[in-house]
Amino acid sequence: MSTSCTHIVPVHTGDYPEDEAKAMEVLAWFQARGLVETDLSDCTLGKPGYRFTPEIGPLFIEAPDPRSQDLLTRGLELHHGERVVFHPAEGAQLSFICPSCGHDQGWDALESIGDWYSRVEDCPRCPACGARHHINEYGTDCGGTDTPWAFSNLAITFWNDQGGAFQPGFLEAMRGLFGTDIRVVEVHI
Numbered sequence: 001m002s003t004s005c006t007h008i009v010p011v012h013t014g015d016y017p018e019d020e021a022k023a024m025e026v027l028a029w030f031q032a033r034g035l036v037e038t039d040l041s042d043c044t045l046g047k048p049g050y051r052f053t054p055e056i057g058p059l060f061i062e063a064p065d066p067r068s069q070d071l072l073t074r075g076l077e078l079h080h081g082e083r084v085v086f087h088p089a090e091g092a093q094l095s096f097i098c099p100s101c102g103h104d105q106g107w108d109a110l111e112s113i114g115d116w117y118s119r120v121e122d123c124p125r126c127p128a129c130g131a132r133h134h135i136n137e138y139g140t141d142c143g144g145t146d147t148p149w150a151f152s153n154l155a156i157t158f159w160n161d162q163g164g165a166f167q168p169g170f171l172e173a174m175r176g177l178f179g180t181d182i183r184v185v186e187v188h189i
């Protein structure tokens with residue numbers, strides 16, 4: 001089994017308010033359902049996280065391979081505080097399509113993404129038509145056929161869930177918790 005992770009990221013402008021409190025609320029949602037262990041452990045490749053229990057299985061359309069429960073890296077990581085660019089694996093394509101004119105600036109958008117990350121400018125200008133849009137309004141998923149990029153100071157990351165697509169009901173619950181639309185960013189390492 002290869003290592004992978006999946007970010008679930010709220011879609012919003014500015015910074016997500018009271019991000020640490022919201023991360024704790026999402027963690028409480030998982031813990032109340034027995035989906036993760038109570039205590040932090042070294043179960044992710046990022047910060048310490050909360051190890052998945054076998055109860056995590058029903059969040060997915062197809063149940064994860066039971067052997068995945070033995071993986072050392074398998075748990076939930078919380079992100080809050082710093083802004084993070086959540087993107088698919090290295091080698092992935094970047095499309096960055098203007099919602100006004102449809103121009104795709106591709107990798108040239110890295111400068112705009114850097115400006116968002118360093119809080120210089122949240123609303124980059126399209127080089128083709130000159131319109132400004134919030135970074136989240138540019139299309140990064142090739143019209144729905146590719147993994148989107150996501151931009152936030154708040155997210156949760158599933159490490160090595162080995163479960164494939166999430167159940168629609170789970171994604172709806174996450175939209176409700178965040179109070180926003182969400183993006184699911186799958187990363188293969």
Ligand SMILES: [Zn+2]
Pocket residue numbers: 098099100101102103126127128129130131
């Ligand atoms: Zn444009």
